[in-house]
Amino acid sequence: MPASPTMDSDESAEPDTGAEPTEADSLGGGVGGDTRAGAPGAAGTVVGAEADTPTGSGEAAAPEAADARTGAAETAVPSRAVPSKADAVPTAADAVPTAADAVPAAADAVPAEAVTPLIRGIAVLRELTEAGGTLSLSGLERATGLARSTVDRITSTLARMGYVRLDGRDAVLAPRVMELGNAYLAALRLPALLAAHADALADELDESVSLAVADGDGIRFIHQATRRRAMSLSFRIGDLLPAERTAPGPLFAAEWTDEEWRRWRERRATDPRDQSFPAVPPREHASPDGDFERRATDAREDGWALDDQLIEPGLVAVSMPVRDPRTGRTACVASVVSHTSRHTAPNLRDTLLPRLRTAVTQMETDLTTASSTPSASSTSSAPSGLATWTGASKQELGREFIESLARGLTILTAFDEGRASPTLTEVARATGLARATARRALITYEHLGLVRQGENRTFLLTPAVLSLGFPPASRTSLPVIATPHLEDLAARIQESASLAILTPSGEEIQYTARAATTRVMSVNITVGTRLPAHATSLGRVLLADAEQNYALVDGELEEGLRAIAVPVRDRTGRAVAAANVTVHAARHTAAECVENILPELMTTVGRIEAELRVAGRFTRVPTT
Known part of the structure; x- marks a missing residue:
């Protein structure tokens, strides 16, 4: 049996008991004149015990202590994490969320049951967003007021989730972070x-x-x-x-x-x-x-x-x-x-x-039609950051993975077109997390102005969710998405990898991204190069499109070169580009290319396509 992961100062004890209490789904600590147990008092502090806390859940109620590794006297909550005036929570009608009726955000005092690692992680995402998507780790330390070791663990966790890429000393927002904003846009409809x-x-x-x-x-x-x-x-x-x-x-x-x-x-x-x-x-x-x-x-x-x-x-x-x-x-x-x-x-x-x-009249006509036709219940699979995945990541990475942060971010992805205003129980079921874990995350998000309570004990995302990486990531392009994955592929197989598109005429391909390796003899092709489509593996697989899943060409460009290519498809299934690996015939036979290189190439393309699907859900992703 594997050893239990060590609990560090950025984690709170949150076992996924799966308990399903029968108490109300609504949260304590809500805004307005809520007098239930756990609602904020006049001073913004939580009064009384939370009515629906699962017995024996073992969830720590107090915010986590300062960083234990460095002993730094770090504040429990980064200063930039407190809701600003711009983050006021809307209270529009639940039918079609309008975000027009802002109400005061929760009091600045952090609710006792808020998840401090989640507050810190949100602060890091917001700072990266305001910096244009890239910021050094030391810059994040200064901007958030967090200890460097905490920043390192937060960015390590976000990197594991695919939300950031660690590029030397910099943290760079990755396209997958857009799934947070996608959840709001999908629920909004x-x-x-x-x-x-x-x-x-x-x-x-x-x-x-x-x-x-x-x-x-x-x-x-x-x-x-x-x-x-x-x-x-x-x-x-x-x-x-x-x-x-x-x-x-x-x-x-x-x-x-x-x-x-x-x-x-x-x-x-x-x-x-x-x-x-x-x-x-x-x-x-x-x-x-x-x-x-x-x-x-x-x-x-x-x-x-x-x-x-x-x-x-x-x-x-x-x-x-x-x-x-x-x-x-x-x-x-x-x-x-x-x-x-x-x-x-x-x-x-x-x-x-x-x-x-x-045009506005036509839009309102469509809204009228949509209002009389309820959206179908979500049939999508559960979000990616499930309890089993976060637990396995914690086992593997130990202190470098903050499980409560990953689980908390997963809560946002539970919202979708078919789950625009779920109850607490529905959020827990959609994510595979314990109800108590989901509840604490929702309390945290309500405090930060990212979630508000709707009618009938439901919850809705607010427009502020779009502040979590969406603006800079929304301008990403396919070459930007593909380049890190091509570089990883080239490093693994020690062969050059490229991305190309068909030109409008359909007669040529144009290279849009490339990851080259250094050898005595190597292929010298630069981004922007155009070649006849019919003579290259990239061109052939794009021209064939749905007829085959890869193309292998011997003698590509010159004798002795061998190339294998795979199409890159968008969320509609259309081939919008192709990726290939070019090798010298002396190093790999045609059979070896199919047996050894093709699986690696297809794995890489699968990762590119996964990020392209996220990025292209509500934005147009340029192919150049």
Whole structure:
């Protein structure tokens, strides 16, 4: 029997007992006037014992101690992990989550049953996101205030999950981290229902079109249909912008309560330059509060709003609300974005608003149809980070793997289109985790503003989940996805590996990524090289597509070279690229290529395809 993994200071005792108590599925520590046992008191502390804690669960209630390895006097919770004003939790109607009705985040005091390693891990993901996806380990240590040994264990755990890649001294967000944001977007349903209309409008107008939801007193993008221009829109899915500097902002603010206006004014007073919004340039001079209040009043009366170079000189936009047919409230806002070299703001309103209005009407029609047709129950397999996997990883890596962090992140992936608002029991069942473990993670996420409680003891993800790596990862390309895997393959088999696509004519291939090895005789091909498709293994497997799963070519490029290639398929099954290994005939016979190299190549392609499926679920992944 293998020895039990050593429990370190970043872990709390969380045995997966599988107990199924009969108490209510709702959490203690919720927001609002909850007086149940475990609800926050006036000072934000947890009072009383939690009613539904499984007997004998053995879960530690107190936050974990400071790092034991270094003895550093580290704070239990990183300073950046406390919810900011931008992370306020929405309370929109549950039918189609609109994210419009922000309520105050949980008190800054950390709930006694929150999972501290999970709070720390979220802080690391947020810092990596704000840094553009790459940050040194020492930079993460400074940004989060965590001990270096803790940062090392967190990044090691995230690397094991495929969420980051450790590149020397740097941590780099990996495409698989997008599965966290995908869970929110799938549960929201709006991108799946409305993206096609936004894309069609962008094609019709030859201008960028976006969809955004409210996130506290900001707006967060959930879809972007951009145009390829010398000067194009740089905002990404998941980016958070201050409401007062956008066209969608006044439309959301038109539905704000007095409390929401108070929080907006408080944020403006404490952050006059918008430095808590890294997606926009800091403002030099803040406009009076009354300007935005007047814009919100006008938006309520007009049903549309303009952005006349509020974010950046030259950037203009016109927006309209897309309303939830069951509540009449704003589900999201559709915007057409242009540049003053093509449209002034008044011209944008006069010429493009009518076509935007037509598209919004079509979007609302689709929402009406969807509201009368309940989404099918999720038939997808359980999320990847199951209890058995995390346990095995802990056995293998010991202190370098924080099991409670991995399990906590798995909770987010339990949400999907068919599980948009699950109960606690449904979350536990979907992940394979103990109900007590799921409950503590949800308490933690509610404190961080990533989860809110819905009706009938259900839970919903908030738009803030998109702050966990999605913006920088959403701009990834297929070569970026493939390169680390090709490098691993080349290192394993000591042969060069490449990725290529068919050119639009279908007559040539173009190399888009390559991992070369150093030998006395080696193949000298660079990224961007074009070759006749019919003469290469890469071209043949792409031209054959579904007819065969690999192509083997002798004498590729010149006598003595042998190459074997496998197609790379997207989530629809279409071959969008191909990967190959090129060898000298003296080192490998054709039979050896099929027997020894092909399995390694197919394993590598499988890993590339897995990340491509995650990255391409709600974004377009460029092949070059």
